[in-house]
Amino acid sequence: xxxxxxxRRAARLLCAVALGLGACPVxxxxxxEYQIKAAYLLNFxxxxxxxAPRLPAGSPLRLCLLGRDPFGEALAGLEGxxxxxxxxxxxxxxxxETAGECHLVFIADSEERRVGLLLRGLAGRGVLTVSxxxxxxxxxxGIGLVVDERRVRFDINQATLQRESLRASSQLLRxxxxxxxxxxx
Numbered sequence: 251x252x253x254x255x256x257x258r259r260a261a262r263l264l265c266a267v268a269l270g271l272g273a274c275p276v277x278x279x280x281x282x283e284y285q286i287k288a289a290y291l292l293n294f295x296x297x298x299x300x301x302a303p304r305l306p307a308g309s310p311l312r313l314c315l316l317g318r319d320p321f322g323e324a325l326a327g328l329e330g331x332x333x334x335x336x337x338x339x340x341x342x343x344x345x346x347e348t349a350g351e352c353h354l355v356f357i358a359d360s361e362e363r364r365v366g367l368l369l370r371g372l373a374g375r376g377v378l379t380v381s382x383x384x385x386x387x388x389x390x391x392g393i394g395l396v397v398d399e400r401r402v403r404f405d406i407n408q409a410t411l412q413r414e415s416l417r418a419s420s421q422l423l424r425x426x427x428x429x430x431x432x433x434x435x
Contacts, residue, residue, distance in 0.1 A: 317358030346371030
């Protein structure tokens with residue numbers, strides 16, 4: 251009885267913390283990998299600052315998916331959410347030109363063969379690039395999602411963010427598994 255109560259309590263806490271989307275029902279199953287990754291995308295938009303000309307006050311924040319959708323319904327819950335005074339709008343894009351209109355672009359692993367081309371095409375456009383392709387942050391992407399010891403974690407390429415005029419909060423940098431491109435104090 252106590253064990254079942256603790257298991258339900260742990261599931262509720264995991265849903266509330268990992269997803270950042272509010273408490274899940276007591277009977278909810280633990281979130282899947284892409285539910286957690288979708289929550290990370292939303293949280294990245296909370297802890298990264300775009301320059302005012304790139305994301306004016308009150309304008310929508312465009313979160314885009316480039317490639318085959320691995321999220322299923324997990325992203326749908328982000329549509330219309332408010333982040334720092336901006337309404338989240340979801341969009342699927344098929345290339346660099348349309349992706350350049352986005353604030354955050356998740357590059358799906360279906361695009362692994364052309365990731366270098368995509369990153370070069372998005373360079374200088376003030377786009378936060380995120381992916382779960384192996385070695386993404388090391389290859390010049392902004393944030394790489396990784397599964398480490400059965401937990402979703404992330405690596406941050408601080409040099410890439412700075413080149414894009416994006417500012418990651420100290421909280422985000424502290425929680426990154428690896429922060430690349432940081433100058434030693």
